[in-house]
Amino acid sequence: MFEAWNISELIILAVVVLGGLVLALDDWRGMLLAWALMGMGGGVLLQQTTEVPRELVGIQILDSALLTLLFYLAGRRAQTNIPRTLNARPVIHWRFRILAALFLYTIARMMAIRFPLPIASPPLLIVTYTLIGIGLLIATLSRSPLKAGLGVLTMLNGYQISYLSVQDSLLAIGLMAGMNLLVAFLIVALTLVRQEVSA
Amino acid sequence: MNFPLLILLAVPFLAAPVIYPLRRTPLAAPFSAAVAIALVGFMWIVPWPVITPRPDQATLGAPLVLLGRSLRLTEADRWALSTLWGGAALLFLTAWPFRFERRLYPLGLVAGGLWTIGLLLRPISLGTFFTGAAALLLALALLGEGHGMEGATQYLIAASLGFLAWVTAAWAAEQATLNPGQPLWTTLTMLLIGIAMVLWLGVWPAYRWVLLLFAEGAPVGAAFTVFLLNCGTWFWLLAWAQEFPWLPQLPGWSAGLQAMGILMMLSSAVLALAERGWGLIGGYAWLASSGLSWLALGLGTVEGIHLSAWTLWVRIIALLGLAFGLAAHRRMSGSTESGRISLDQGPWVIALLLGSGMALIDVPPFASFTARWALTRLLLPSRPILSLAWIGSTGLLGWALLRELTRPREETPPLRPMPRSAVWFGIAWWTAELLLLFISPWLGSQLRPLADAWIHLSPLE
Numbered sequence: 001m002f003e004a005w006n007i008s009e010l011i012i013l014a015v016v017v018l019g020g021l022v023l024a025l026d027d028w029r030g031m032l033l034a035w036a037l038m039g040m041g042g043g044v045l046l047q048q049t050t051e052v053p054r055e056l057v058g059i060q061i062l063d064s065a066l067l068t069l070l071f072y073l074a075g076r077r078a079q080t081n082i083p084r085t086l087n088a089r090p091v092i093h094w095r096f097r098i099l100a101a102l103f104l105y106t107i108a109r110m111m112a113i114r115f116p117l118p119i120a121s122p123p124l125l126i127v128t129y130t131l132i133g134i135g136l137l138i139a140t141l142s143r144s145p146l147k148a149g150l151g152v153l154t155m156l157n158g159y160q161i162s163y164l165s166v167q168d169s170l171l172a173i174g175l176m177a178g179m180n181l182l183v184a185f186l187i188v189a190l191t192l193v194r195q196e197v198s199a
Numbered sequence: 200m201n202f203p204l205l206i207l208l209a210v211p212f213l214a215a216p217v218i219y220p221l222r223r224t225p226l227a228a229p230f231s232a233a234v235a236i237a238l239v240g241f242m243w244i245v246p247w248p249v250i251t252p253r254p255d256q257a258t259l260g261a262p263l264v265l266l267g268r269s270l271r272l273t274e275a276d277r278w279a280l281s282t283l284w285g286g287a288a289l290l291f292l293t294a295w296p297f298r299f300e301r302r303l304y305p306l307g308l309v310a311g312g313l314w315t316i317g318l319l320l321r322p323i324s325l326g327t328f329f330t331g332a333a334a335l336l337l338a339l340a341l342l343g344e345g346h347g348m349e350g351a352t353q354y355l356i357a358a359s360l361g362f363l364a365w366v367t368a369a370w371a372a373e374q375a376t377l378n379p380g381q382p383l384w385t386t387l388t389m390l391l392i393g394i395a396m397v398l399w400l401g402v403w404p405a406y407r408w409v410l411l412l413f414a415e416g417a418p419v420g421a422a423f424t425v426f427l428l429n430c431g432t433w434f435w436l437l438a439w440a441q442e443f444p445w446l447p448q449l450p451g452w453s454a455g456l457q458a459m460g461i462l463m464m465l466s467s468a469v470l471a472l473a474e475r476g477w478g479l480i481g482g483y484a485w486l487a488s489s490g491l492s493w494l495a496l497g498l499g500t501v502e503g504i505h506l507s508a509w510t511l512w513v514r515i516i517a518l519l520g521l522a523f524g525l526a527a528h529r530r531m532s533g534s535t536e537s538g539r540i541s542l543d544q545g546p547w548v549i550a551l552l553l554g555s556g557m558a559l560i561d562v563p564p565f566a567s568f569t570a571r572w573a574l575t576r577l578l579l580p581s582r583p584i585l586s587l588a589w590i591g592s593t594g595l596l597g598w599a600l601l602r603e604l605t606r607p608r609e610e611t612p613p614l615r616p617m618p619r620s621a622v623w624f625g626i627a628w629w630t631a632e633l634l635l636l637f638i639s640p641w642l643g644s645q646l647r648p649l650a651d652a653w654i655h656l657s658p659l660e
Contacts, residue, residue, distance in 0.1 A: 117383075119374070132363075145348065148352050148355070152355060152356055152359045155359065156359065156363070159363050159367075163366070167370075169325075171266060171267075172324065172325060175328040176328070178332075179335070183355075186335060186336070186338050187355075189339055190338070190342075190348065190355070193339075193342055
């Protein structure tokens, strides 16, 4: 148990740092890379701390990779047509965003310890709370649909980590993956519609 | 196999791909409306056999089993779906003259279809995914041509967070049923349902997206979204209460609904004073009017529940007028800001905006005034200060509307002519409002099954 906690602590830290990077970076490609690695890290964390089947974790990792590719292609199209919107910086400086990520992580730790849920494990709850907080911050601070969408997906990623560990219905897990894809599709559609408008 | 129910569920998804290629043509709106009306007609024409799998539950036809999960239609569901599809048909027809609403037709049908599945599917934890998908999908229907991006993005954030709250609430409710002695799960369920409703209904402080949708987006798409989320959530909450009968018995349930309703009405009235523009004020008027339904439901009395069910229907006409007025205003001037169109340039458009705004804030002689009057009479003996505050909120919103009307015209680019359809729509709308006034007692009696479904579940004194 103690060893598992140590390994998962490292992965938690990696996922949270990557989540912080998604929040702190201004360049959309950097954000996307950090987001992809964070999604994969979430999958590895799930495998380390719960009894989730290996196939499901594999699907989670593959899902992150495919969505990253989808966003990259949409972002590249947007880069040629609406570079100003895509590269618009949030009004808050990156140093404050890093501070906000640290603050969220501290709050998440406190919440997971003070208000534990009997079914979900504390490490997973910490990641879930942190990523939901970071995702919400990204979504509200960003000006382009692509970046705001990455925030929404960061929230969903964080949520999925807890959800997959407590949910044993395959249908529910499949539907959650479907919702992830739907949100990704909507983000790409919003980005491309914006292009259509500016063109 | 319950084939009529299967047809009811499948038709919206079969019709959407047919309508999608037609969305730029004038055929799309009547076709979509015809599909929605056909669904309502179908529900009432089919001779459903009444089956009672449990003594406390009667379904129309046998439950339909798909992937091991059951979908069942009850009398209350039939009323709920008739309201949703009937409202959808009217909104499709309202969008007919406006090209920038073209995404609404296929997306509206799919969203309605998903919501129907979500409402009928059991367990409710799986239904949540379908209602969530319906809510998310509507983000695309909110975009007009060259506008609405900010509102759609904010809506997407609120809808996805609300969806997460619903999913977690369903999971917590299942845990509460499995572990009856643990108050953690019931508290968590209540808290999460509250958060989900705040996000989906646009309750302060998560209200901004509603205003942006009306002010910047495609107005009929926005009206469709708030209509589906508000009425749909009313029916969805009923499904929750039927699935988890302990929910309405919790001490915080009634107080939570009341607090939400009061917050919606009072915050909208106060905040509207600081804003300008027909779209923004229309958004606040909608929030205030939907707050009344939730407050009435939260009272937990027979009269309050009947009143809440009745306001669902009476609001639809007002919302149609607001959506059409805003869309026509946008087409004439390119935006929904006030001071762009004077009364003589677009008399029908301004009359619609003013009339629908007044109908939403329940001013006489509109039929909705009876709802406000009845609720005031219900509340006055027990909570006189609250009654005064919410009569005052009508005054504040009325003042905000009047200010829009009297705002001097600004120097703006030349206007496009008033849409010719505004005259016909205006005549139809004012006639419908007048008719509503006369048929309101009949309407109230028709909605009895919906109210009764709540009354059976509520801890009445």
